[in-house]
Amino acid sequence: MPILSYLDFLQAANHILLEPQRVPGHSAMLLVEFERLPELDGVLGYRVVDDLVSQAARTIRQALNPADIIGAIGRHQIACLLANLLTDEHARLAAYKIQRTLAQPVSMNGHRINLFCRIGIAVRNPCNHCTDQLMRTANLALHGARAEHESIKLLIEQSKDSQPVGIDLLSDLEEAIETGEIFMVYQPKFDIASGRITSTESLLRWTHPQQGAIRPDKLIQLVESTPLMTKLTLWIMNTALRQCAEYRRAGLDAGVSINFSAEDLRDPELTELVMQSLALWQIPAEVVTIELTETAVMENDAHALQVLERFKEIGLKLSMDDFGTGYSSMARLLQVPLDEIKIDMLFVKNMLNSRMHERIVDTMINLGHQLGLRVVAEGVEDEATFARLQELGCDTVQSYLIGRGMLLPELIQLARNQTALPTTIEKRVSSSG
Structure with a gap:
């Protein structure tokens, strides 16, 4: 499956999560955010940095399962919907795999560039089917990773009634x-x-x-x-x-x-x-x-x-x-x-x-x-x-x-x-x- 645009990604994610024949199970949203890329904009230029992110997205695509979908949702962010996980913990393992695949330096316009990323993970509550809520939870996880200086942060999506629990x-x-x-x-x-x-x-x-x-x-x-x-x-x-x-x-x-x-x-x-x-x-x-x-x-x-x-x-x-x-x-x-x-x-x-x-x-x-x-x-x-x-x-x-x-x-x-x-x-x- 190709790298999707933001709107196409949301549409595809909604389709997967709302499939009537789908058995409620383990799904997760991963938000991958690249650090230091704003600095590289001034050094390499916007087009080169965009190409760098596109190359990283293709690398991530190869690391995931065929049923997973991936989309570029911002200049420095990539979203992944993992649709068929055995357990919630496998979302974190997938995040580690993504980090390992991105660990090798990338050659771009004569430069060798190391990509550093943080990943926020939202594990879907089977009672919820809202992609937007899942994205918000993943974004909260990403903010938590930044605040706590962690490379990966996982949150379980909560329903509105269960948030204080x-x-x-x-x-x-x-x-x-x-x-x-x-x-x-x-x-x-x-x-x-x-x-x-x-x-x-x-x-x-x-x-x-x-x-x-x-x-x-x-x-x-x-x-x-x-x-x-x-x-x-x-x-x-x-x-x-x-x-x-x-x-x-x-x-x-x-x-x-x-x-x-x-x-x-x-x-x-x-x-x-x-x-x-x-x-x-x-x-x-x-x-x-x-x-x-x-x-x-x-x-x-x-x-x-x-x-x-x-x-x-x-x-x-x-x-x-x-x-x-x-x-x-x-x-x-x-x-x-x-x-x-x-x-x-x-x-x-x-x-x-x-x-x-x-x-x-x-x-x-x-x-x-x-x-x-x-x-x-x-x-x-x-x-x-x-x-x-x-x-x-x-x-x-x-x-x-x-x-x-x-x-x-x-x-x-x-x-x-x-x-x-x-x-x-x-x-x-x-x-x-």
């Missing part, structure tokens, strides 16, 4: 941290070779008195770029380590995984805080895994990479969650000192019904092993899928088949019973050993 939730969350209203559950991670639970993933939960269960991803988006982010991260880390110490004392010889976001890795004191928490709860670093979103792993941030390397020096393990669903760069993947990749449940759930999904899972397992990484499969809901993963050489399973996220007392009871596996799986693991 985020503010109320933020205040309620701070109180919930103080009162213990938020809590953790733990989902077992089952090692296929040893036939035992070797770790758990700590998962944050919050049941709001009025609004009910708050999705963890919404909760994290709520506190990102606020002073509450550090406070929440510290609470999660210390609670997970404290309760890990409790279930290890109860007889479950297992580690724990803790989720960190890209913003967590920007905290200059994070490494020291992690070391203090490990010492406080007397948890060996080697049984703790830090799980990172694909966004955090792929972000081209030298400080974040230094933090991850420091984690490795301490003895922590590193895992990349939802592997295979985003815009991964193999070069970047090789830079990050990972120990583990987790295959997203999207592929695992469909692998017995789709030859392509099974091939993808097989390829990911082989790739992980060739890179010296352990491979975890998420979303295993039946014994046939478990058996196929075992045949393909997958290392670990984390799924409802093994156990849902459970509170600490339930996990301790699991340790005392020493099994929560279906008998057929126990026999399968025993016979294969």
Whole structure:
């Protein structure tokens, strides 16, 4: 699809968002703004700078999916509508991909020019179908990126009725941290070779008195770029380590995984805080895994990479969650000192019904092993899928088949019973050993 004019872009975007057969899902608007171009107008001239922006737009077009549309909405701005995203987080991954594709210097009239851009992202509320509102939210995100000196900023589009809710939730969350209203559950991670639970993933939960269960991803988006982010991260880390110490004392010889976001890795004191928490709860670093979103792993941030390397020096393990669903760069993947990749449940759930999904899972397992990484499969809901993963050489399973996220007392009871596996799986693991 060509680069559209502003009016043609709005018309095409409206058509996509208002398609009657379209299932409400994940769509996002990206506003890409180039910096320093007003200065270049005086050096190179308006026509040359316009050609430079057109060339950048074509580069962005090649980086996006065919179903996405792109338009020039100003002399120094480009808009992109991403129409078929698997999750909201993929909008941010697409933005990182755009930045990577624009990182190479551009040759123009004998000059080598580096383009610098900021990107504002608005993720569409499925209840809203207004392109203009989505554009306004993306523009707010772009203003936020400028104000906070960030290269990328994401906002969730809100309906008019729900705009104050985020503010109320933020205040309620701070109180919930103080009162213990938020809590953790733990989902077992089952090692296929040893036939035992070797770790758990700590998962944050919050049941709001009025609004009910708050999705963890919404909760994290709520506190990102606020002073509450550090406070929440510290609470999660210390609670997970404290309760890990409790279930290890109860007889479950297992580690724990803790989720960190890209913003967590920007905290200059994070490494020291992690070391203090490990010492406080007397948890060996080697049984703790830090799980990172694909966004955090792929972000081209030298400080974040230094933090991850420091984690490795301490003895922590590193895992990349939802592997295979985003815009991964193999070069970047090789830079990050990972120990583990987790295959997203999207592929695992469909692998017995789709030859392509099974091939993808097989390829990911082989790739992980060739890179010296352990491979975890998420979303295993039946014994046939478990058996196929075992045949393909997958290392670990984390799924409802093994156990849902459970509170600490339930996990301790699991340790005392020493099994929560279906008998057929126990026999399968025993016979294969």
